[in-house]
Amino acid sequence: MSEQGYTPTVAYLGPEASFTHVAATHLFGTDGLVPQPTIPDCIEAVTEGRVAYAIVPLENALEGSVPMTIDYLFHGSELFINAEISIPIEQHMMVNEKWKDSLEQLESVRSHPHALAQCHKYLQYHYRRIPLIQTTSTAAAAKYISENPELCIAAIGNSLAAKKYGLHIAEKNIHDFHFNHTRFVVLSMRKGQLEVHGHSELPKTTFMVKLPEDDRSGVLHQILSVFAWRKLNLSKIESRPMKTGLGNYFFIIDVLENEEHPMMKGALEELAALNVTVRSFGTYFSYEQKPSR
Numbered sequence: 001m002s003e004q005g006y007t008p009t010v011a012y013l014g015p016e017a018s019f020t021h022v023a024a025t026h027l028f029g030t031d032g033l034v035p036q037p038t039i040p041d042c043i044e045a046v047t048e049g050r051v052a053y054a055i056v057p058l059e060n061a062l063e064g065s066v067p068m069t070i071d072y073l074f075h076g077s078e079l080f081i082n083a084e085i086s087i088p089i090e091q092h093m094m095v096n097e098k099w100k101d102s103l104e105q106l107e108s109v110r111s112h113p114h115a116l117a118q119c120h121k122y123l124q125y126h127y128r129r130i131p132l133i134q135t136t137s138t139a140a141a142a143k144y145i146s147e148n149p150e151l152c153i154a155a156i157g158n159s160l161a162a163k164k165y166g167l168h169i170a171e172k173n174i175h176d177f178h179f180n181h182t183r184f185v186v187l188s189m190r191k192g193q194l195e196v197h198g199h200s201e202l203p204k205t206t207f208m209v210k211l212p213e214d215d216r217s218g219v220l221h222q223i224l225s226v227f228a229w230r231k232l233n234l235s236k237i238e239s240r241p242m243k244t245g246l247g248n249y250f251f252i253i254d255v256l257e258n259e260e261h262p263m264m265k266g267a268l269e270e271l272a273a274l275n276v277t278v279r280s281f282g283t284y285f286s287y288e289q290k291p292s293r
């Protein structure tokens with residue numbers, strides 16, 4: 001049961017033991033979690049009201065944004081962000097028990113594209129000519145190899161997945177850089193903060209900002225000044241393609257303030273006066289799962 005006194009249903013990028021599952025459990029506990037095969041399926045489940053929330057990966061410290069989430073969230077969704085959680089990511093290489101001493105026969109390595117990219121140097125060095133096959137999640141890769149024990153293939157994922165799917169960890173911590181964290185967002189059809197114990201002090205608000213049609217010079221500078229002179233601290237700005245032609249971008253801007261704050265209201269009014277289109281994804285708090293050691 002959550003702190004709200006009921007158990008909400010939560011769609012997450014599954015299957016069980018994905019990193020998203022770990023993030024979901026940290027915020028919601030183990031009840032009410034509904035695995036989905038893909039990120040669009042999570043977004044659809046919450047948009048259609050089949051679940052109260054969805055939790056999906058948004059951004060990784062090594063690889064940047066998760067394009068699938070950005071595409072579905074920022075291009076036409078009606079969802080809001082209710083919380084974010086950052087968790088440390090440790091990637092391990094796992095195989096079926098029967099292949100643990102025959103890794104020279106490895107035919108392919110499977111994982112989520114972000115996980116393969118996070119271990120690219122390792123794979124390049126140790127398994128240079130082995131095909132890398134992308135899966136919808138790290139746990140989906142682990143599940144697949146556990147269901148196909150006759151194949152000499154490996155998966156990259158977390159230790160929970162190795163345990164859940166009965167796999168042998170052939171090599172631990174194969175991610176190329178030590179500081180590997182991923183940020184997940186909790187989404188729903190309603191604005192408002194998910195109130196769980198232990199959140200950040202500062203609230204965060206995410207905006208999607210579209211520049212005016214007239215393409216006048218200095219407009220991005222004007223937008224940034226709107227926040228700067230009010231001392232509204234941005235924690236992120238990212239440009240993404242509008243998908244309407246080369247050179248057309250929108251911006252994702254995170255501001256460390258509640259959108260109801262008078263300074264934020266003033267900033268939004270000034271942006272409107274500059275003909276800048278702003279869509280707010282709401283104000284929410286950040287959570288963090290500490291590394292286990």
Ligand SMILES: O=C(O)C(=O)Cc1ccccc1
Pocket residue numbers: 013017018019020021057060089112114115136137138139182
């Ligand atoms: O594949 C998973 O387990 C996910 O939850 C997505 C992901 C992949 C790689 C790093 C963090 C999250």
